[in-house]
Amino acid sequence: MQNILQVLVAGLAIGFIYSLVATEYTLIYNATGLVNFAHEAFIVLGAYLFGGTFVMLLPERSLVSILCTLAAMALFGVLVSKTIFNPLRNMTFATYAMFGTMMLSRILTEIIRLAWGPIPFAVKGFLRGSVHIGSVVIARANVYIIIVAVAVVVALQLFFKMTKTGKAMRCVAQNKDAAALMGINVSKNINVTVALSSMICAIVGILITPLFNVSLAMATSTALKGFCAGVVGGFGSYPGAIVGGILIGLLEQIGILFFPAVYKDVVAFAVMILFLLVRPGGIVQARKS
């Protein structure tokens, strides 16, 4: 019984991480039509900014460090959007844009390596330890991940429904020409979207620091499985991203109970390929790209 609860909580936690990753690239995809292959580098950048810079500079690992990281990542997102995403989204063939974002990912990883060094490190005492619920021991990191992820998802939905910028983003996602006719500055809106997406990447980066330690390759499998999660749930839809992420996270952890743990990574890809062949719209049957 204790085992099952731990597995469920761990699955839910990592599932929410995948959901957040799926949400952030859905944001960029809905706004620009680009698939952001560089999100892995964004996540790692967020983690390095948090663990490498702000935690060192500021006296304690407080909310202030997190907020500084978010602000820095938002600025970074605007910069990338202005210089790279805007020219890329007008390319003739989709393969060109995909290639551009792949190269962006490599450049970012190299810059991170040159700025902070290649040696992995851990952020001391951040979300370590465990929580006791009755007789069950659960990692504190997992609990925080679930709470923060739910908060982010709810906040995003409120942002889309209540604020002017959020509504403008939904308009841009539906039809850029109509949005421009309504007086929405499409390029500026896309910059804001990418900034928001970068902030979510930073949150993901900070959340997985206790799980994977801060290193250059910490987000590789997470980012790929985030793609799988989005596709399984329904590519391009936010509820789909959440559902897909949780499903893959749970399946992964439950799978450990049945076959050797080394094959854990295969689960996400196998499930995704299955869904692509059988039900390409995903769980929520979203409109295909």
Next chain:
Amino acid sequence: MAKQKKPLFLSVAALLALLFLPLCVDMYIQTVVNKLLINIIIVLGLNFITGLTGQMNLGTAGIWALGAYTYGIFTTDLGWNGWIAMIILILLGIAVGRSLGYPSLRLGGFYLSLTTIGFSEIVRLLITNITWLTGGVIGLNYIPKLDLPFYKFKGHGDYYYLLLFFTVVAVLIAHKIVNSKWGRAFKSIRDNAEASEACGIKVSTLKIQAFTLASLYACLAGGLYAGMVVYINPTTFTIPQAQNYIAMLMIGGIGSVPGNILGATLVTVLPELLRSLGDYYWLVFCSLCLTMAVLVPDGLYPLIKKALAPVSGLWGRRSKA
């Protein structure tokens, strides 16, 4: 238009340079050149599916791994002759190509790239974990080269000639296909699949054929690679390596055989040349790639062709679009 003869001395000079290369260069450059020949073969195959047909294929590393490991297992564990292993690789290439081709019929663009990534990662994870067959992370060692009945290859220097032979054959076949009706049918799918279907081109059959060609090239290159490096392990066949091949394709020139060769040469050789920049060489190289992706997405070869157009009479190019 009448085909003008290329000046004879240029061809002879190029031929002599290629033939006498091992005698003039040291072991390091020889290894780089050998690796370049293998990359050329793989990129020529990738060109059929991503360059001509426009379907993003990131599974090259997985197919290449399958080719290398199959060759390695058949020649070391089973002790079969290298040439028989190559025939098995041809069959493997056709099988893998058809099985990867079917998902591509229902999926496009991003979904297909994800599926190929998934395929490549599953192959890599299986290779890493099925230890009794593939040696796991320890890898396969003492893989014999493809020996001729009368001559046993002794190292990189003479293996170069076998690689050169295979590369030349691959280039000629690719050139013939790209400039034929088959090649133009591939190109039409990239430009507008519905229009080609309306003109009577069977898009689904062609997509599977393109994937099969790409797999054939990658598997055979895998077998040659295994023999060349003698020791293989799963860490070589990763997604970043597949992205390298896409880079070679995009930078050199999508769709044309000289473009592919140019791209493979640039991406294989440029990092080595940039090593003088020390710690920053990879960053400079990737920034160059990104700049070219944004400014010159079609690749460098079309630019070079346009730039050389005024002097094309000297080279004697055939007049074609």
